[in-house]
Each structure stands twice: as C-alpha cells, then as structure tokens.
Amino acid sequence: MIRKEAKWVAAEPTCEAPIFCGELNWSSEFEKAEISICGLGFFELYINGKKVSDDLLVPAWSDYEPRRNKRLLYPLQDTFTHRIYYLDYNITAFLKEGKNALEIWLGNGWYNQHERNVEGDLRYGSPKLIYSIALQKKDGTGSWVDSDETLTWQDSPIYFNNVYYGEKWDFSRLNDRFLQPVRVLPRQESEFCRQACPADKEVMACTPIPVKRDGARRIYDAGVNMTGYVRCRGIGHVMIRYAEELDGEKELDFSSAGGIAQIQCDEYVTEKWRVLQPKFSLKAFRYIEVIGEAEDVEAVTVHSDIAVTSGFSSDNEVLNWIYETYVRTQLNNSHYGVVSDCPHRERLGYTGDGQLTCRAGMMLLGSRELYRKWIQDIMDCQDVNSGHVQHTAPFYGGGGGPGGWGGAVVIVPWQFYMQYGELSVLAKCWPHMQKWFYYMKNHCENDLVMTEEEGGWCLGDWCTPKKVQIPEPLVNTYYFIKAMEYMLRIIESLREHDQADAIDETVPDEIRNQLTASRRAMKDAYYRKPEGMLQGAEAFLADIGIADEEDLLKLNEKYAKAGAYDTGIFGTYVLTGVLLEHGFADTAYKLLTSEKENASFGYMKKCGATAFWENWNGAESHDHPMFGAIAEYLFSGFLGIRAAAPGYSKVIIEPRIPSGVSRMEGEILTPAGKIRVSFDRNREKMFTAEVGAKE
Numbered sequence: 001m002i003r004k005e006a007k008w009v010a011a012e013p014t015c016e017a018p019i020f021c022g023e024l025n026w027s028s029e030f031e032k033a034e035i036s037i038c039g040l041g042f043f044e045l046y047i048n049g050k051k052v053s054d055d056l057l058v059p060a061w062s063d064y065e066p067r068r069n070k071r072l073l074y075p076l077q078d079t080f081t082h083r084i085y086y087l088d089y090n091i092t093a094f095l096k097e098g099k100n101a102l103e104i105w106l107g108n109g110w111y112n113q114h115e116r117n118v119e120g121d122l123r124y125g126s127p128k129l130i131y132s133i134a135l136q137k138k139d140g141t142g143s144w145v146d147s148d149e150t151l152t153w154q155d156s157p158i159y160f161n162n163v164y165y166g167e168k169w170d171f172s173r174l175n176d177r178f179l180q181p182v183r184v185l186p187r188q189e190s191e192f193c194r195q196a197c198p199a200d201k202e203v204m205a206c207t208p209i210p211v212k213r214d215g216a217r218r219i220y221d222a223g224v225n226m227t228g229y230v231r232c233r234g235i236g237h238v239m240i241r242y243a244e245e246l247d248g249e250k251e252l253d254f255s256s257a258g259g260i261a262q263i264q265c266d267e268y269v270t271e272k273w274r275v276l277q278p279k280f281s282l283k284a285f286r287y288i289e290v291i292g293e294a295e296d297v298e299a300v301t302v303h304s305d306i307a308v309t310s311g312f313s314s315d316n317e318v319l320n321w322i323y324e325t326y327v328r329t330q331l332n333n334s335h336y337g338v339v340s341d342c343p344h345r346e347r348l349g350y351t352g353d354g355q356l357t358c359r360a361g362m363m364l365l366g367s368r369e370l371y372r373k374w375i376q377d378i379m380d381c382q383d384v385n386s387g388h389v390q391h392t393a394p395f396y397g398g399g400g401g402p403g404g405w406g407g408a409v410v411i412v413p414w415q416f417y418m419q420y421g422e423l424s425v426l427a428k429c430w431p432h433m434q435k436w437f438y439y440m441k442n443h444c445e446n447d448l449v450m451t452e453e454e455g456g457w458c459l460g461d462w463c464t465p466k467k468v469q470i471p472e473p474l475v476n477t478y479y480f481i482k483a484m485e486y487m488l489r490i491i492e493s494l495r496e497h498d499q500a501d502a503i504d505e506t507v508p509d510e511i512r513n514q515l516t517a518s519r520r521a522m523k524d525a526y527y528r529k530p531e532g533m534l535q536g537a538e539a540f541l542a543d544i545g546i547a548d549e550e551d552l553l554k555l556n557e558k559y560a561k562a563g564a565y566d567t568g569i570f571g572t573y574v575l576t577g578v579l580l581e582h583g584f585a586d587t588a589y590k591l592l593t594s595e596k597e598n599a600s601f602g603y604m605k606k607c608g609a610t611a612f613w614e615n616w617n618g619a620e621s622h623d624h625p626m627f628g629a630i631a632e633y634l635f636s637g638f639l640g641i642r643a644a645a646p647g648y649s650k651v652i653i654e655p656r657i658p659s660g661v662s663r664m665e666g667e668i669l670t671p672a673g674k675i676r677v678s679f680d681r682n683r684e685k686m687f688t689a690e691v692g693a694k695e
Helices: 171-176 317-332 351-364 368-380 408-420 423-442 472-496 507-526 537-543 549-562 569-581 585-593 601-606 626-638
Strands: 008-010 018-026 030-040 042-047 083-090 098-107 128-137 142-146 152-155 158-162 166-170 183-185 191-194 200-206 209-214 217-243 264-276 283-304 310-314 641-643 651-653 663-670 673-680 687-693
Touching (some): 018 128, 030 098, 098 128, 166 171, 171 264, 217 317, 310 626, 317 351, 317 626, 351 368, 351 408, 368 408, 368 423, 408 423, 423 507, 472 537, 472 569, 537 569, 549 585, 569 626, 585 601, 626 641, 626 663, 641 663, 651 673, 651 687
Antiparallel strands (some): 008 183, 018 152, 042 098, 128 142, 200 283, 217 264, 310 663, 641 651, 663 673
16 A cells, blocks of 8 residues: 555656656565555656566556646536556565665656647646555564655656657666655645556567668568557667558558657667667557667567457458457557557547447456456546536547447446446446436436537537438437436346445436436437438437337348448447347348448458558548447357356357358357357257356
C-alpha cells in the first residue's frame, strides 16, 4: 500500500522525463522488501541499475484527479470519481548489503499529454512520483521508507515524449546531468488502488522485410498491423517513423493513422553504438522508415499481457480472416488497462466501441481483469449527479450518443457477469446503472430518447457505407430498451442471491413501465414505416420484439438479395445476430463472406487488411475493432456455443452451420473449462462437442 506518510515529489515543471534518485539501506536483519509505487504518467523502476519488472507503460491509465478540462470540444459540467493505480513489486532479490541505488524514470504518459489537443486541453500536470517501501525483519517486525523531500532528480536523455507522437533522445545529456532537489506536491483526494489489470509487455519481435532503400533511408514491412515499436542498434542521428500504409511509390502513407500533422516518430542522437528503443510510448504500424546508421532492426509487438484463449478454423478463408483479424485488432487496442477505439489517431476508450466488442473480447481472449478495470473507468467517469455516462473512459473528450455509448454502464457489466459468473460486479455497478436509467428517462420525448448533453453529439449508428440515414432516436431507444431488459434480469439475479440492498423499491416497476412505453413508442414511430427500414433498422426493431414472422422473412429476403451490409457499427452486429437467431444462417454467412466493394469484410481482406478498418471503404483508421464485434458469432452463432447460465455453468450447444460450409471448428476457454465444437460434412458423425475440458 502507499501510506499517508508518503509524499508526491516532482522535478521542475519543464522536465518531461526526469529520473528520481534515492538510496535504500539493506542488511541481514531484513528478509523481505516490497515497494508500492506510482509514477505519473508512466514509470520504470531500477535498483542498482537493474530494471525491477518487464512491465511497460504503467501504471494503468485512469481519470487520475480533478483537472480544469480547458477548451473542451464538447461542453462538460459533470463531476467524476477519481482513482490512481499503483503497483507492488517484491524487490528483495535486487538488494545487496549496505546502500542500494534507486532510480525511477518517469514519462508524460496520459498525465501530461499536451501535444494532441483535438478534444481539448486535457493534461493534469508534470510527471510526479510517490512510493512506500515495506522492510520486513526476520522476527516479523519491520519499518517503512517513503518518498519525500530527501529524493533528488536529474534529466534523462529523453527530452521529448508523447503517447501520440513518440520520443526524442539525446544521449549527450547523460554527461550534463546533475542532481537537484525535488519539489513536494500536495496530495489529491483521489483513491489509491493496487493495479490488478495486466500491464503491457513485449510479446514478440520480428525482423521486418526491407521494401525500399534510398541511401541511408530504408523502408520496412513488418507483415501485419501491430502495436509496439522498433528496436535497433544505431549511432549518430537515427530517426524512425511509422505508418499503416505505403503509397504508390512505396513511401510511408500517414493518412490512416492521423495524417502528416500527427506522425509517429522516434528520434535518437548518440555518439556511440547503442540499443535504441522508446520507453514511454508505443506506435501502431505495419511499415517503418529508418533514417540514419542503424542495424539489427526489429519490430517489437507490445500490448496488454492477455492470452488468446480461443481458436477457429473453417474451409472459408474470409471467416478465418475475420477471426484472426479480430484477435489481432483487439490486442492492438488493449493497452494500459483500457480497450481503445484505435491505437494511433485517437487511442481512447470509447464506450460505444468498447461495449460493442466486449462480448467478443471476453469470449475469445483472457481479458477478465482488463474488462474489470475498464468497467471501473466507466463508473468513475459517470456524472455523480445526473448519471450521464461519458463517451470515453477514462474521460478524454470524444463524441457519441447516450444509448450506444452511454449504455456501456449496463451492457459491459452484464456481459462480464454472463461470461465469468461474478455477481459481485453487478452489485457494485447497480447504483450506476440506476442513475443512468433516470438520465435516459429524463432525455426522452414521448418515450423516445431524443437528446443528450446540450452542445454535444447524440449519435445513433456510426460508419455506415453511405451517409447515416437510420434515425438516431431509433438506435438510442433500442439501446435503452436492451439495457432495461438486462437491468430486469440483473434485479432477478441480485434478489436471488440476497444482494439487492442497493435497489430502490420503486425502480423495478419504473423500469417495466418505461420498457413497455418505449417499446410502444418505437412501434408507433418506426414499425413498417420508411424510417424503420433504413440501414438495418428492421433488425433493431426485431431484436426488441417488434416483428412478426412475415417481417423476419422480409428482412432475410432483403439482405439475401443485397448480398452485403448497408449498416454501421451497431447495425452490422445487431443484423447479423438477428439473422442467426431466427434461422437465417445462410444469409448471415453471405453477408459475412461477401466481397462487395466498400461494404464487406471480404473486400477488406482482398485489399490486404490485417486489422479491421474504421470505415467499409478504407477511409481513416486501419486498426479499429468495432466492426470486429461480429467475430463472436463465429462461436455463439454458427458453432452455437452459448452460456445458458452465468459463467457457462450451464451450456447450450446449438449450431447453425450455413449450407456453404463443409468444415468448421472452434474452441473457447470458459470458467467452467474449454468448450470445443467441430463440424465436418465428410465425417460420419458431422458434429462433435466437448464441454468442460480442462487445460
């Protein structure tokens, strides 16, 4: 733990990457030393010159403390809850008899990000450090060493570092450093929490392939879109730039990752050969430009330390591509305890993207602690008074809508419960869900969700192939209805296990009444009307029970004939699910495997995409997981693996294999064990299923 006696210390405000220096005395009377430490934005701890952990980009990003939120793109009057994460390390093995040198390197991270201000000026302050070291004696007693004014600081070789833009190093600064006294800062009221979510790690390294050379300048291809950085040996002035694409001349094309105004770049000046790599930033890229004298160039993959706990294969290459591409894209967007929308241009925890992909993220990856932490971010960034849920968590500006984005406060905890069976998460989240329910109710007109915050966006669907035409109130009210359905099931679960103390007595009836009224309003406004037949609107209505058999047959006929999606991020997911749920697996298969230009996953694959695009036509980011939410349906839809009870304590296997598929198999790891389903038309027993298999 970080004790109340520990003090926040900082360097001069102009220093963005200080090294804090201290000493720790160690003798044979002690048997254990453990440090609880936080350095904002990011830190690395060294003892006697050795790095204590292979963790990267820690601590986890959060809404650290109150800030002035100057010049926001969208108005904000909300009051948040604040927390700061720290990490515990057992440092006993790093200590020697006598004095031991502590060095803590700090970088700006998200705490002092001041270069990209599209969403507003969202910095908190200059980097700062706090720690407590517990020294335990053999007799069980002990003592503490806390950060305080006895520490000193010095400049590091890093004179620029930014999570969006990269880093600049000048190793000649090593010769000019001198120790200076630290500044002691006041403590904020933020809650300190031990970080339980996985830190970022180096996952693998590959040797990129040279594709162009022009004197001292080389262009490399890493093979796939990835997140991480380049590590190499270099001397002199070495510059490394990163991009997702090449242009026709095999030069870096920066347009999909933020444009020329936001180029990801690392730069080094060194008088002798050194290993060069950044400390406090990562990049999203496939292609690399190296300028200067460098060798042993490696592309290093970095993301949150979460495992791939699933597998899928079939005789259709587009379906295989969807699975592989979703896994890669989601991992590329899992960093510092946040699931992001893209790993380059914005890098934000958009609640819309996150709730949309959460079921796939939990089902296919070992991401329980990552999502547990991100659920806390959603709650922390909810207005404590009105119940308004932000479009990004941790809050960092951004546009969205009250349903598809704000509904994350209900949808993500519910999916977490169904995946992992932890009722305590629902009990913790319930008060926040209840506040959001009243917020949504207050933003209804005639029982349709019509508004959000004044001056902000009130989006419905997003990134349709053509201009968005589906009505915003239809999509927002759909998500309000789905959330209310989940809330009624949550109430039942909490009551069944005697954990319903936080539920106001009148709330269940209010939810039921509002649910009935909102369904009626949706039917009156959109059912069998032109507005309810745009860009998958019929599927939204069908998914909340506003459709009969004739409507479903017409929906299937419409998309079987179209042969491609006309939907945005939410509509694509909802439409695919509705088709599978109502027995139209062939049409869902046709949509998922279509190669229609600017409207299909097959088109992305044919264009060489290795991560999902932000837009069907390839505009903007080429590393956005939101459309990849449909990867879940490979397992829950086609292979029919479904949790019939929380945590897969009961399982339904109900495959819906399309007629165009001859072979398909997949597996997921659940709290109840591994579930495998296999189908092959050439076998005597076409289906096999194994439930509860242990590792």
